[in-house]
Amino acid sequence: MEDIFHEIVKYPPSGYNKDGIYMYDDWTSISDIGKSFNGKIFSAKDYLRVENQYINTVLMIMSELDCKYLTIVYIEVNQNEMIHDIEMYEKKYGVNITGTFPNLKKGMRISRINIPNILRLCLRELCYIVFSCKSKKLELYFSYEYYLNIKCPINKSTLNEIVKKNNLYLDPRG
Incomplete structure (x- = not known):
């Protein structure tokens, strides 16, 4: 089994040049x-569709590994700013996050049922979290420009199937 970091992206492989640079103007936040x-207004509906693709990918990976929770192993967050920004995003973009949020902190375990909203916070750049499920050898975090960085013991072909089912891609740059 491969146990290396993979990058999962929303950018199609055909958009990269031979030097690994993505050549098209695309949204990143x-x-x-x-x-x-590319002549089209990027809507909240389009944003939420892709956000959900990433969340579903993480949930499918957790299912494949029989991972019941993720633990916060590293976190950067200002709770007050995060709450303010959640409200601002709802007013400005019409995207919301429902439910209550715990005081996120290192060492906290997040169950599968609660992980989607915490992932939304990360994808919306409201916090930076590195998640782990040590017993399943899973580690993941989101980086700039909508990259999902993941380390897991799932073989590359199975991981690629999960990613494709969610209309995402394993980073073609390897």
Whole structure:
């Protein structure tokens, strides 16, 4: 089994040049809602569709590994700013996050049922968290430009199937 970091991206392999540079103008953040990319306005609906693709990918990987929870092994967050920004995103972009949020901290275990909202916080750049499920050798975090970095013992072909089912890609740059 391969146990290396993989990058999962929303960018199709055909968009990269031979030097591994993505050649198209594309959105990279929730703050891009309302902006034009390739002649089309990027909508909240488009944003939420892709956000859900990433969340479903993580949940499918957790299922494949029979991982019941993720633990926060590293976190950068300002709880007050996060709450303010959640409200601001709802007003500005019409995207919300329902439910209550615990005081996120290192060492906290997040169950599968609660992980989608915590992932949304990360994808919306409201906090930075590195998650782990040590017993299943799973580690993941989101980085800039909507990259999901994941280390897990799932073989590459199975991981690629999960990613494809969610209309995402294993980073073609390897």
